Amino acid sequence: MSVQTYTPQAFHRQAHDALGNPQIRANFRQAMDGLMTKRRDSFGDWDVEALRDLGASIRLRALAKLPDLLEQLEANCQANGIQVHWAQDGDEACRLIRELCEARDAKRVIKGKSMVSEEMHLNAHLEEAGIEALESDLGEYLVQLNEQTPSHIIMPAIHLNTDEISDLMHAKTGTDKTRDVDYLTAAARQQLRERFMNADVGVSGVNFAVAETGTLCLVENEGNGRMTTTVPPVHIAVTGIEKVVEHLHDVPPLYALLTRSATGQHVTTYFNMISGPRKPEEHDGPREVHLVLVDNGRSSIYQDDELLDTLRCIRCGACMNHCPVYTRVGGHTYGTTYPGPIGSILMPHLQGLEATQDLPSASSLCGACGEVCPVRIPIPDLLVRLRKEAVGEGRGNVEGAGVKRNRKEVLAWKGWQWLATHPGAWRASTSVAGKFRALTPSKLGPWTQYRTAPKPASTPLHVLVKRHRQVNRQEGES
Amino acid sequence: MSARDSILKRLRERTDGPLTAPESDYSVMGGRGWTPEQRLAHFEEKITSVHGEVIHADRSNWADALTQVLTDKGVKRLGVGREHPVAREAREALAGGAVELIDVERDIETWQREQFETLEAGLTSTRGGIAETGSLWLWPTPDEPRRLSLVPPLHIAVLDADVIEDTLFDVIASHDWANNMPTNALLISGPSKTADIEQTLAYGVHGPRELVILVRH
Numbered sequence: 001m002s003v004q005t006y007t008p009q010a011f012h013r014q015a016h017d018a019l020g021n022p023q024i025r026a027n028f029r030q031a032m033d034g035l036m037t038k039r040r041d042s043f044g045d046w047d048v049e050a051l052r053d054l055g056a057s058i059r060l061r062a063l064a065k066l067p068d069l070l071e072q073l074e075a076n077c078q079a080n081g082i083q084v085h086w087a088q089d090g091d092e093a094c095r096l097i098r099e100l101c102e103a104r105d106a107k108r109v110i111k112g113k114s115m116v117s118e119e120m121h122l123n124a125h126l127e128e129a130g131i132e133a134l135e136s137d138l139g140e141y142l143v144q145l146n147e148q149t150p151s152h153i154i155m156p157a158i159h160l161n162t163d164e165i166s167d168l169m170h171a172k173t174g175t176d177k178t179r180d181v182d183y184l185t186a187a188a189r190q191q192l193r194e195r196f197m198n199a200d201v202g203v204s205g206v207n208f209a210v211a212e213t214g215t216l217c218l219v220e221n222e223g224n225g226r227m228t229t230t231v232p233p234v235h236i237a238v239t240g241i242e243k244v245v246e247h248l249h250d251v252p253p254l255y256a257l258l259t260r261s262a263t264g265q266h267v268t269t270y271f272n273m274i275s276g277p278r279k280p281e282e283h284d285g286p287r288e289v290h291l292v293l294v295d296n297g298r299s300s301i302y303q304d305d306e307l308l309d310t311l312r313c314i315r316c317g318a319c320m321n322h323c324p325v326y327t328r329v330g331g332h333t334y335g336t337t338y339p340g341p342i343g344s345i346l347m348p349h350l351q352g353l354e355a356t357q358d359l360p361s362a363s364s365l366c367g368a369c370g371e372v373c374p375v376r377i378p379i380p381d382l383l384v385r386l387r388k389e390a391v392g393e394g395r396g397n398v399e400g401a402g403v404k405r406n407r408k409e410v411l412a413w414k415g416w417q418w419l420a421t422h423p424g425a426w427r428a429s430t431s432v433a434g435k436f437r438a439l440t441p442s443k444l445g446p447w448t449q450y451r452t453a454p455k456p457a458s459t460p461l462h463v464l465v466k467r468h469r470q471v472n473r474q475e476g477e478s
Numbered sequence: 479m480s481a482r483d484s485i486l487k488r489l490r491e492r493t494d495g496p497l498t499a500p501e502s503d504y505s506v507m508g509g510r511g512w513t514p515e516q517r518l519a520h521f522e523e524k525i526t527s528v529h530g531e532v533i534h535a536d537r538s539n540w541a542d543a544l545t546q547v548l549t550d551k552g553v554k555r556l557g558v559g560r561e562h563p564v565a566r567e568a569r570e571a572l573a574g575g576a577v578e579l580i581d582v583e584r585d586i587e588t589w590q591r592e593q594f595e596t597l598e599a600g601l602t603s604t605r606g607g608i609a610e611t612g613s614l615w616l617w618p619t620p621d622e623p624r625r626l627s628l629v630p631p632l633h634i635a636v637l638d639a640d641v642i643e644d645t646l647f648d649v650i651a652s653h654d655w656a657n658n659m660p661t662n663a664l665l666i667s668g669p670s671k672t673a674d675i676e677q678t679l680a681y682g683v684h685g686p687r688e689l690v691i692l693v694r695h
Contacts, residue, residue, distance in 0.1 A: 031677055046506070050503070054502055057502040057503070058502055060497075061500060063497065064497035064498060066489050067489040074482075080659075086480070086482035086485055087481055088481045136684070137674070138672045138674040138675070142674065142675075155673070157675070161676050162675055181675045181678040182680050184675055185675065185680035185683050186682070188683065189682065189683055192684065197590055197594055213659045214659075215659055221670070221671050221672060221673075222671070222672050222683045222684045222685070223683065223684035224683070226628050226685065227628065230624050230628065241485065247656070248655055248659075249647060249650055249651065251646075252645065252646040252650065253504070253507055263673075266524060266610075266611055267524070267611035267613055268667065269528070269667055269668050269671055269685070270664065270666060270667075270670075272664060273663040274662055275659040275660065275661055276661040277661070278661065279661055283582070283583055283620055283623045284625045285623075295481075295485045295488075299485055299489055300488075302492060304493065304494055305494040397493070
């Protein structure tokens with residue numbers, strides 16, 4: 001399979017290519033339809049709206065107290081023996097992790113799934129320093145074998161079907177070509193066990209970091225997360241600063257929302273709560289546990305009352321599963337670490353609007369993402385806000401604000417506004433437009449690609465209404 | 479200024495001013511009000527739905543059920559603790575039998591490969607069960623280390639029917655987890671699984687392929 005690089009700048013071309021690829025469309029359609037049904041069924045017995053209210057309040061409370069909770073988390077982690085590091089951006093976080101590896105002469109890193117590590121391109125950074133970084137989540141492992149990036153934040157290899165995966169594993173690892181998923185899974189298990197045994201460092205993400213206890217919570221089904229955090233002598237957890245929650249009892253509601261929203265499961269196989277390295281009397285577990293807290297643009301989002309809601313996200317992926325655009329174009333089309341609606345409201349802050357200006361517009365504003373969001377992020381409102389920022393009509397506090405501002409468009413709207421508020425001029429112009437209607441262009445750029453160009457009416461509506469009233473009046477008099 | 483201080487400073491000196499924390503209403507999390515029978519039925523339904531295998535046994539002769547499971551699954555090498563009553567009773571019952579009992583209270587560095595390659599099953603106690611999600615909760619100890627429930631292809635967990643509670647929310651409160659967190663607390667709900675290959679469910683991708691829960695009454 002050829003290696004293709006995707007960028008947010010090429011969104012339109014990538015969307016065009018994806019729409020013309022029946023394999024991609026079929027893979028996503030089938031998967032997303034299944035996930036939507038499973039999500040709906042999994043909330044069966046619950047008062048889902050009350051649970052969403054609770055989830056939203058927990059996340060908002062955590063954000064309201066964010067600096068205090070981060071300090072509390074740090075103090076409690078340290079008291080538990082977890083070493084805490086802070087990084088202002090992805091590069092600093094990569095450097096921190098590389099230095100931790102180098103100081104321990106670590107050459108082999110095994111990874112559990114972590115979107116933050118994808119966001120900061122940790123694997124590439126480590127490889128450059130001669131440190132092998134191997135993904136152990138099956139989907140991530142396949143995507144890495146295929147020299148790709150994840151196309152979905154929960155199901156990284158959702159764009160590949162069984163035949164493609166069979167061919168990939170055959171080419172890269174020498175397994176038999178087969179559609180037997182049990183065989184392929186068992187083969188990956190065997191390949192990865194050896195790597196777990198030989199790994200010097202395990203790197204994982206964090207789903208919830210609990211401030212009051214200094215606990216790192218990891219949600220997973222495969223057991224690779226437990227392996228990554230238990231087998232190597234050193235565990236480095238990396239997370240965005242927004243993942244903190246205040247209390248341990250804040251975790252069950254968020255966990256209940258996360259698994260159901262993500263995959264329609266009532267629970268995952270493992271919920272792994274780590275509150276420290278191996279104690280002297282214990283016989284397994286890592287000797288060292290490190291927590292790397294990464295800002296990477298989050299504290300900028302935090303400044304603005306409306307944009308703040310972006311940081312509530314618990315990374316379930318329900319917004320992409322329900323997005324009619326994502327379902328049709330797939331995850332790679334967005335060209336960003338986080339695709340779909342959440343990516344479209346998050347990536348402009350991480351990469352600036354210049355690079356990501358097309359993403360907030362990659363939505364029909366149908367509202368499905370906002371309706372399913374387990375923590376009630378008003379995603380459609382945030383998409384609109386970023387569209388405004390892109391054309392310079394917002395607060396101007398997003399990097400690259402105004403990049404899409406088009407002087408001709410601004411003038412055209414200003415002119416229209418003036419005409420529409422001056423009746424005499426309006427009547428004159430519609431009358432002129434009607435007379436010269438044969439001269440209006442039939443091609444108006446992308447607008448007329450799938451539509452007929454509008455033509456001014458030969459007689460304006462105002463005139464028609466006036467005549468109609470006159471006729472009525474005359475009939476009434478006679 | 480350190481990264482830590484600049485991040486905290488930026489968060490504290492927020493452009494739009496300080497934020498007010500909303501109230502949280504947790505009532506949706508509790509008050510299931512199930513009887514012990516309902517609790518057990520919920521637990522069994524949920525954990526069976528994710529491929530867990532439930533076997534009921536009497537507390538007096540549960541070790542017979544264990545022996546039967548080991549025979550049925552063809553287990554020859556079983557990892558088991560020494561101190562927990564579950565481990566002690568299991569060791570007594572299996573002593574001198576066909577199943578080799580493997581000591582697990584050894585530093586893992588001394589038997590890493592042995593554990594990965596030759597251990598066929600791990601037996602652990604559990605601290606309790608959660609009815610709503612069909613989950614076991616474990617706090618691994620030096621006697622029953624974390625990897626005993628993770629590395630072998632079969633995990634046999636012993637659960638007493640009377641320690642099943644309604645929800646995780648209840649368990650965290652009633653056992654005061656917030657003041658007692660161990661280095662590793664685990665919820666286990668079924669065997670290891672993945673759906674990463676075209677949404678097709680497959681078991682035992684990294685952890686155990688099978689989870690047997692011996693429920694003692």
